[in-house]
Amino acid sequence: MKRSATASFPILEVIQRLLYRLKPSGGDLEKILALIGLYQAVRPVYGHLKDFCIWACTVQVTIPENDPVAKEVLAWMGSKVILNSRTRNAMLVTGGMQDPNDDFHRRMIMRGPGAIEKRVDDEVLCLPPIGTRLFWVGYRPFIFARRGGGSFRSTSVMSGNLVDDSGQLQNSLSLLTLGWSLKPLQEFTALCHQFKLDNLTGTTTVYFAGGGHGDPYGDGWQSVSKAIRKLDTIDMEEAVKSDLIRDAEYYYSDQSRQFFADCGIPYRRGYLFYGPPGTGKSSFSAALAGHLGCDIYHINLATGDITDGGLHRLFLGLPRKCIVVIEDIDSAGIGREQGPSLRPNAATQDLYDNHPGLLPNVPPPSRARGERRRNMVTLSGLLNAIDGNASQEGRLLIMTSNNPDALDAALTRPGRIDKKVYFGNMSRTAGKSIFKRLIGRSALAHDAAYTMTQVEEYATEFADKVPANTFTPAQVQNFLQGCRGDPIKALRDIDAWVEENRDSVGMATARTSDASEIIVSRPTSADAAQSPLEDGSEDSDSESPKPRQPQSMG
């Protein structure tokens, strides 16, 4: 080699000398040492060359492991790659990664689609391990890499590091394939999603707002997979229930979408569920999401750590079809009168909202000053998030409240809230149905001595013993759970329970009279066509005039 080249790159001179030692006249030991030396000298060059080729010829996506997309990819990998290959390396977990009710992931990860198994508690799940794996979809090769929070020392181009809220590296998945377009990777994640839909066995993803400070994606949602609650487990007046269901189904129909587009109306719909605590407002919202096959997003403004900017980001992060529940909106203390004196310093707040990464260890401004946690969302911030120009369309917004009178009229005006539904105490009919669900089913399943007719009679007797519209379904559910499936015990103890608890029935549970004052309706195409969105929901059941069972006022 030329002197000038070896002078500029000393490694070349080293290689040259090592090659010289490989000459036929050299000794064996000398040759072996020279080969080892050559390997060591060339290895970094090979590493850089490999990284360059990967960088130049491939595309890659990184997915945080707590993201629903990652769960779908893991489920696909577990079912299609890990379980179908002669792998000698897999990660086993005892159900910790997924919700214990999550049949989909259990079946997908453990046994593959189509398997119907009796559920076993603490069963072991089989997942792709930490590390990389090559697999093919059709004729296209993919590299799947799963990384744990502690395994990020690599400088490889496939590192895809992610940092969580507390600045720690979090688990992530990377997917890599040949080419310069992200399309094949998008198609692969769509394939995983479709795989989940095809094998869905009754789960819905529930998102909670919170923990978004420092979130690399900036939307602040955290998710968990839950078993779908069936609508028939919610005891409320049938007419009101079916009216709400038809309204929501119609809202998500193509016809309604087209109508909104034709009329130039923002494609949004809102409900206000109000009534005493424990009457099924949240449960019905979750069941409705399961019925519509969409995810549900919960926001609790009363926690005091969501700001106007944060709320806006949360809404921007919503998908097109979803249910958003803002819980106990009255307790968030939002009012027009909230003045600047109650607000944190504007500059600090802005820095915190827009650049959370710059203040990783600094708590939200109000707490930094040692103040009591208070609501940081203003009315205008809330209105802007839910239906401002930049707000996402397609969502179904449900606000729940124990005290709707405390709400600002701007929040509940038609267009923002299209239906107001009162959830009240338990009626006699609901008492019967809750008895059959919580006691009757288990009695019939576990004790051959009980018959359907008997259970029906017990349920009627039970409903007669519980005064109508006095207790919340949550209270009665709590009592029945204590009876552990024994109808005789339930009937024996109910009188004493009613006596004991009658006095504790709060004032809150008695309010109903103003229900008719807050009728709201927004015309839609369905109104014209006498569709489900037309509300004529006066109670058909005259069993209990006041307080009323859940009612749709629209």
Ligand SMILES: Nc1ncnc2c1ncn2[C@@H]1O[C@H](COP(=O)(O)OP(=O)(O)OP(=O)(O)O)[C@@H](O)[C@H]1O
């Ligand atoms: N109408 C109902 N039908 C069946 N179960 C109900 C009903 N109402 C309440 N429950 C039960 O009571 C519990 C509490 O219900 P839920 O959280 O939905 O009430 P809520 O009205 O949203 O209360 P809060 O206003 O405090 O949020 C749940 O376990 C639910 O199963």
